[in-house]
Amino acid sequence: xxxxxxxxxxxxxxDAEIKKLPxxxxxHTKEVVQHVKYLxxxxxxxxxxxxxxxxAAWFHxxxxxxxxxxxEAESKLIATTFLKEQNANKSFIDxxxxxxxxxxxxxxxxxxxxxxxxxxDIYHISTPHFFYRKLLLRREWEVFCDxxxxxxxxxxxxxxxxxxxxxxxxxxxxxxxxGKQENIHKVENILTYFNE
Numbered sequence: 001x002x003x004x005x006x007x008x009x010x011x012x013x014x015d016a017e018i019k020k021l022p023x024x025x026x027x028h029t030k031e032v033v034q035h036v037k038y039l040x041x042x043x044x045x046x047x048x049x050x051x052x053x054x055x056a057a058w059f060h061x062x063x064x065x066x067x068x069x070x071x072e073a074e075s076k077l078i079a080t081t082f083l084k085e086q087n088a089n090k091s092f093i094d095x096x097x098x099x100x101x102x103x104x105x106x107x108x109x110x111x112x113x114x115x116x117x118x119x120x121d122i123y124h125i126s127t128p129h130f131f132y133r134k135l136l137l138r139r140e141w142e143v144f145c146d147x148x149x150x151x152x153x154x155x156x157x158x159x160x161x162x163x164x165x166x167x168x169x170x171x172x173x174x175x176x177x178x179g180k181q182e183n184i185h186k187v188e189n190i191l192t193y194f195n196e
Contacts, residue, residue: 001086002054006033008082009058015065021144022136024061024071033057035120042171049113052092055083056099056117068144072104107168115168119176125162126172126179131186134158152194159187 012018013026036057040050056079063074076097083093095113102114107122109115124133138154141147149157162184167176 001088002051002058004086005055005058005082009062012062012065012078018064021064021140023133023140024064029058029061031124032060032117032120035123036117039116039120039123039169039171042175043116043169045116052095053099053113053117053120055079056096056113057120059096060100060103060117060121072100075100107165109168112169115172119167119169119172122165122167123176125165125183126167126176128183130183152191155187155191155194159184159191162187 009029010026013029018025033054036053037050039045040053045053059075059079059082061071061075062078063071063076065078066074079096079100080093083096098110099114099117102109102118103121107118109118124130134154138149162180165180167173167180
């Protein structure tokens with residue numbers, strides 16, 4: 001099943017419109033899938049739940065092929081239609097959709113599996129990679145959401161987001177949080193240049 005899902009989602013995420021997105025593109029989804037695998041291994045998640053989470057990760061941003069705002073609802077529809085065709089049972093489909101739904105900002109996971117997908121989706125904020133990824137997101141917001149900010153406003157926005165965000169899984173709280181705190185410190189250092 002995972003191979004079929006990967007092939008189908010890769011095709012959707014190779015859509016001309018999604019290719020224009022600097023952040024929410026096929027590359028991002030591949031990273032989220034890798035983060036899911038890593039978190040599941042680190043947290044000793046069983047193979048059935050791991051498979052479900054990998055499938056949810058592949059589908060979580062496919063809705064961008066239909067719309068930018070509210071893409072999660074479209075992602076759930078796409079996942080439901082495809083998984084029904086694969087004869088997946090209703091409870092499996094519901095759980096996949098619950099995980100996708102939880103990734104909508106602000107994240108709202110309701111169980112352990114959705115917590116893991118949420119952490120995998122935002123994993124980059126705990127890495128040095130964060131500073132590159134946020135440049136891509138800034139560009140995406142400018143082009144697709146008409147959100148333009150000064151450099152100072154952008155750094156303040158990132159500081160606020162990092163400070164208010166909470167990792168949900170045990171691994172996220174214990175390990176990813178450390179990297180996130182380092183990034184908060186770096187953003188605070190950047191902001192001192194604007195205050196002088």
